[in-house]
Amino acid sequence: MKKAFELFFSFFKIGAFTLGGGYAMLSMxxxxxxxxxxxxxxxxxxxxxxxxxxxxxxxxxNTALYVGHRVAGTKGAxxxxxxxxxxxxxxxxxxxxxFREYRDQPVVERIFKGIRPCVVALILAPSxxxxxxxxxxxxxxxxxxxxxxxxxxxxxxxxYVILVAIAGSIIYALIIRRKTRDAGGNPPDPISRGSRPASxxxxxxxxxxxxxxx
Numbered sequence: 001m002k003k004a005f006e007l008f009f010s011f012f013k014i015g016a017f018t019l020g021g022g023y024a025m026l027s028m029x030x031x032x033x034x035x036x037x038x039x040x041x042x043x044x045x046x047x048x049x050x051x052x053x054x055x056x057x058x059x060x061x062n063t064a065l066y067v068g069h070r071v072a073g074t075k076g077a078x079x080x081x082x083x084x085x086x087x088x089x090x091x092x093x094x095x096x097x098x099f100r101e102y103r104d105q106p107v108v109e110r111i112f113k114g115i116r117p118c119v120v121a122l123i124l125a126p127s128x129x130x131x132x133x134x135x136x137x138x139x140x141x142x143x144x145x146x147x148x149x150x151x152x153x154x155x156x157x158x159x160y161v162i163l164v165a166i167a168g169s170i171i172y173a174l175i176i177r178r179k180t181r182d183a184g185g186n187p188p189d190p191i192s193r194g195s196r197p198a199s200x201x202x203x204x205x206x207x208x209x210x211x212x213x214x
Contacts, residue, residue: 003072026049
């Protein structure tokens with residue numbers, strides 16, 4: 001139960017002080033989950049992000065559910081989910097009641113103009129760390145470039161791109177496993193090749209030395 005409360009308050013703070021949606025909260029989630037609490041290793045965290053963003057649903061909620069279940073099972077998942085959505089729901093309800101009356105005010109417009117660049121930076125920072133953790137090289141850079149081209153220029157749905165990427169990854173993994181298995185094979189038997197193991201050679205040599213002694 002203690003873990004469930006810790007998950008709730010951690011994601012409550014993240015949900016209350018994050019602007020810009022799910023990707024903008026990645027920096028705070030990483031700091032809380034990986035650096036401070038050490039609930040999930042860094043490598044597993046970025047693997048989790050790759051899985052979560054491929055699933056349907058709200059990114060922030062999916063992240064909270066994964067982390068919560070990973071740390072404290074079903075109770076942890078439920079607690080983390082509540083912590084992530086309660087601040088958002090509360091703030092949105094408050095804004096919905098007052099924003100219509102004050103949205104044309106110059107001060108409110110300036111506030112939102114100042115928030116937008118901050119949100120871009122909050123999204124860009126974890127994106128760069130994700131590129132680094134994914135170990136993208138000049139050879140593999142064609143994959144994200146092609147993905148951007150297909151989604152942005154060709155107007156292909158991201159769902160189809162994700163399905164093709166999953167199928168391609170499975171086929172690639174099977175090919176690599178088969179090549180590794182074929183390359184490994186069974187180690188050659190030194191006796192069948194007409195040679196003796198080093199231990200036997202050294203033993204016979206020592207026997208010859210003893211026989212040669214007077």
